[in-house]
Amino acid sequence: MVEDDRIAALFAAPSRPADEAFVLRVERALIAEQRIRAARQAGWRRFATEASASGAVVAAFLLLARLAPVAAEAGVAPLSPALAAILLLACWLAVEMRPASARG
Amino acid sequence: MDHETILARRAAEGDSAAFAALVRMHEARVRRFLGRLAGGDADDLAQEVFLKAWRMAGSWREDGSYGAWLMRIAWTGFLTFHKAHGRRAARDQAAFDPDALAVHRDADTAIDLERALTGLSERERAAALLCFGEGCSHSEAAAILGIPLGTLKSLVLRARAQLVAYLETGHG
Numbered sequence: 001m002v003e004d005d006r007i008a009a010l011f012a013a014p015s016r017p018a019d020e021a022f023v024l025r026v027e028r029a030l031i032a033e034q035r036i037r038a039a040r041q042a043g044w045r046r047f048a049t050e051a052s053a054s055g056a057v058v059a060a061f062l063l064l065a066r067l068a069p070v071a072a073e074a075g076v077a078p079l080s081p082a083l084a085a086i087l088l089l090a091c092w093l094a095v096e097m098r099p100a101s102a103r104g
Numbered sequence: 105m106d107h108e109t110i111l112a113r114r115a116a117e118g119d120s121a122a123f124a125a126l127v128r129m130h131e132a133r134v135r136r137f138l139g140r141l142a143g144g145d146a147d148d149l150a151q152e153v154f155l156k157a158w159r160m161a162g163s164w165r166e167d168g169s170y171g172a173w174l175m176r177i178a179w180t181g182f183l184t185f186h187k188a189h190g191r192r193a194a195r196d197q198a199a200f201d202p203d204a205l206a207v208h209r210d211a212d213t214a215i216d217l218e219r220a221l222t223g224l225s226e227r228e229r230a231a232a233l234l235c236f237g238e239g240c241s242h243s244e245a246a247a248i249l250g251i252p253l254g255t256l257k258s259l260v261l262r263a264r265a266q267l268v269a270y271l272e273t274g275h276g
Contacts, residue, residue, distance in 0.1 A: 007267050010217055011237035013136055018128040026127050026154045033155060
């Protein structure tokens with residue numbers, strides 16, 4: 001039908017070779033997305049590790065705090081659990097806050 | 105097994121070179137379809153379509169063509185874009201952005217097509233673009249748009265009637 005031919009002509013688009021610039025753009029976006037995903041996973045892993053470590057430290061000092069009166073009765077003068085906790089957290093902060101150039 | 109299926113399987117296993125080959129094979133069609141629907145945002149949308157296809161590469165089922173699967177992602181991506189940005193903004197950009205029209209290489213033809221499609225709903229436009237512009241069968245276009253075959257045929261008939269009316273007014 002003539003009408004169908006005219007409609008087809010209206011929609012006709014010239015064939016062209018693949019647009020390599022667009023392919024490259026998609027490839028770069030894909031690489032960027034993979035990097036972001038990897039960084040996010042690493043961030044979550046680090047968070048999980050540090051949260052576990054913090055939990056362990058808190059548990060250790062809770063235990064120390066319970067044991068301290070017993071040690072005092074026995075004539076031993078243990079390091080105050082609170083002071084030890086502050087020292088440990090300060091060390092941790094010092095390690096975490098060091099400049100990126102010093103992290104190797 | 106055809107070359108496209110082999111590439112799609114490799115892409116599903118994480119082979120980015122195979123996926124790049126698929127992008128090379130299908131980018132023109134996807135960008136043309138989105139360019140005629142969304143205008144100036146077509147390339148950003150097309151990039152999103154391919155990124156989504158990469159993320160979902162494992163979910164491609166071999167009972168349909170990879171190209172049709174991509175077009176389905178393109179259509180759903182366009183609908184999301186359309187909801188977010190509004191029909192008017194998309195239409196305005198399609199009508200006046202020379203970059204969007206340059207997708208067709210021949211800007212006059214693109215402007216003619218845009219005028220011919222003016223007044224059609226998004227689904228009618230998409231149905232016309234798929235059936236008249238991309239050579240999809242009715243069943244393939246229905247699958248891409250996610251609608252029943254009967255609905256697709258009605259959309260195509262309405263679009264065709266408008267296109268014929270446009271051509272008869274002497275614009276074609």
